[in-house]
Amino acid sequence: MSELEQLYQELILDHYRSPRNRAPGLRGEDAHVHHSNPLCGDEMDLRVRIRDGRLDGVAFDGEGCSISQASASAMTEAVTGRPVEDVLGLVEEFRRMMHGEDPARDDDLSDALAFRGVARFPVRVKCALLGWMALRDAIETFQRGAGTHAVTHDDGGDDDDR
Amino acid sequence: MLDVAALRREFPTLQHGVGGRRLVYLDAAASAQTPRVVLDAMERYYGAGRSNVHRGVYPLAEAATAGYEGGRAALARFLGADPRGVVLTKNATEACNLVAYGHVRRHLRPGDAILSTVMEHHANMVPFWHAAEANGLELRHVPITEDGRLDLGAARELVADGRVRFAAVTHVSNVLGTINPVAELAALVRAARPDAVVHVDGAQAAPHIPVDLAALDVDSYAVTGHKLCGPTGIGALVARPELLEGMEPFLTGGEMIRDVTLEGATWNDVPHRFEAGTPPIAEAIGLGAAVGFLEDLGMDAVRAHEVELGAVFLSGLRDAPGIEVHGPEDMADRGAAISFTVEGVHPHDIGAVLGDRGVCVRVGHHCCKPLMRELGATATVRASLHVHNDVDDLEPLLEGIAAARAMFARPAVSA
Incomplete structure (x- = not known):
């Protein structure tokens, strides 16, 4: 199997072909963020619904390569129902994994663990991170008491562009 | 064949x-491959002819100067231009910036307009937007037709009021591949404003189609070496020497001055006025070999x-x-x-x-x-x-x- 085939393993392709929680809207949404990556032309809308301190629902929509779309799909399954502070911790866990570190919360990352190999493809890391960075921003937008926020990832969607 | x-x-x-x-x-549109003849020319400079240019009086330095100037002359010949109008730069982007800083910012005033097109590479767009912002200039963009060509009818209307004093257009689109009728566009710009300057981004044209700048009759033309089968780190602004004469230096320092006192400096002749510091010598030699390679084909x-x-x-x-x-x-x-x-x-x-x-x-x-x-x-x-x-x-x-x-x-x- 070539490195590329390892990258595009079946689990990732499945999330790409049949995305979970991909929708143009979310009933009872509390925050909506729009993230774009001008380098790739990727666009992502992400909506969250937060109830009693938990991420009650999340939906993403947009346009992008298979890695960005599949990663967002796997993310929604891994984070839904968790307390928001725990979600932010998992976002950090995924981000560290994209920088080549071994994740400590394998089980919690669930299907998102399949994106571990993306760390070997530096130009694709920003694709895999797009949904996760949007999720973190959506939660923080909610915590600030704001409803919407738009972010352009000039440096390729990494963590230090806020 | x-x-x-x-x-x-x-x-x-x-x-x-x-x-x-x-x-x-x-x-190749991103970066062309480099033929062995270019590598050999650069290897000869580093391996047997290494010295700075325009300074030493010893034979090695004279040979290096001849090699560097030979690269300039080769590019001038390749494009049908006067070597005095060839400013060697880092790449085509720097060449476009040189025109933006040296000419547009120096000579255009509020009320003047810049004509560009929607199909420009950012390198032939952003330096002029930036200049427009600094000098209070109006920006106008020629639209494209359904099949990706410049809409010359629209261009004619855009220049009709005679306020367009500078135009920047690509010769060949790096996305659509369109070969633009730059001579025709230059003529219609000048018909509305005889002293308008027409700048052309030739980065995607010079490596692929015969270019004769004398026939094209534009004021300046930007090329980059690495798309011409040459090395990275070298490009050129090829301009009418008179345009360069009226341009302000963009980088200052050694090599580009004629005289310096503690009170001030006078500029060197063109094109050296625009080549401050030690230039990319091996790269100029490589570029000369590269255009020679293309001419031989x-x-x-x-x-x-x-x-x-x-x-x-x-x-x-x-x-x-x-x-x-x-x-x-x-x-x-x-x-x-x-x-x-x-x-x-x-x-x-x-x-x-x-x-x-x-x-x-x-x-x-x-x-x-x-x-x-x-x-x-x-x-x-x-x-x-x-x-x-x-x-x-x-x-x-x-x-x-x-x-x-x-x-x-x-x-x-x-x-």
Whole structure:
């Protein structure tokens, strides 16, 4: 199997072909963020619904390569129902994994663990991170008491562009 | 006709396959491969002729100066220009910035307008926007037609009030491949405003079509060495010497001055006025060898080869399922870059699958975001051709696209 085939393993392709929680809207949404990556032309809308301190629902929509779309799909399954502070911790866990570190919360990352190999493809890391960075921003937008926020990832969607 | 099989042996990088497959390089529009004759010329400088230029009086320094100036002269000959008008820069981007800083910012005033087009590379757009902002200038953009050509009727209206004093247009689009009628555009700009300056981005033209600047009658022309089969780190602004005479230096320091006192400095003659500091000597020598390489092939033969091969690629791509090709339909109107999108598959995924198969294409917005918006795409795949490409490069491209389509096919009804 070539490195590329390892990258595009079946689990990732499945999330790409049949995305979970991909929708143009979310009933009872509390925050909506729009993230774009001008380098790739990727666009992502992400909506969250937060109830009693938990991420009650999340939906993403947009346009992008298979890695960005599949990663967002796997993310929604891994984070839904968790307390928001725990979600932010998992976002950090995924981000560290994209920088080549071994994740400590394998089980919690669930299907998102399949994106571990993306760390070997530096130009694709920003694709895999797009949904996760949007999720973190959506939660923080909610915590600030704001409803919407738009972010352009000039440096390729990494963590230090806020 | 070009002997492509023999030519391929001249490019060392093409001898290296990818995972047992032949390297199929379809990205000359991003950066051309370098022939051995260029490497040899640079090796001779570093290995046997190393010295600074324009300073030493010993023979080694004189030889280095002759080599550096020889690169300038070769480029002038290649483009039909006066060597006094050839400013060697880092790349075409720096050449465009030199015009923006040296001419536009110095001479244009509030009330003046700049004409550009929606198909420009960011390098031939942003420096002039920046200058417009600084000097309070109006920006006007020539739109494109459905098939990716400049709308000259609209251009005529845009210049009609005589306020356009500067125009920046690309000779060949790096995305659509369109060959623009720059002589015609220059004429209509000057018909409305006789003293208007017309600047052309020739980065995608000079490597592929015969360019005679005397016949084109434009004021300045930007090229870059690495697309001309030369090294990276060198390009040029090729201008009418009179335009340069009226331009303010952009970088100051050594080499570009005639005299310096503690009270001030007087500038050196053009083009040296614009070449502050130790220049890219090996790169100029390499560039000279590169244009010599292209001249030996003959630019008419290069163009004929690319027209014939481009037609094969265009029809092969158009006939394949799910592919939409952008830009002019006929090779008579276009250069060697072919942009397309594949139904249902993101260009990045196409590029990754092709790359894994040894097929190198460019994916993304190609530094042309305004044009991408015009096309209604966020990104495209671009295959570009040069002298080392042949019909046997088409099949690996089409096979890779088919493989990517099979891999990323989504169910007919998406979520």
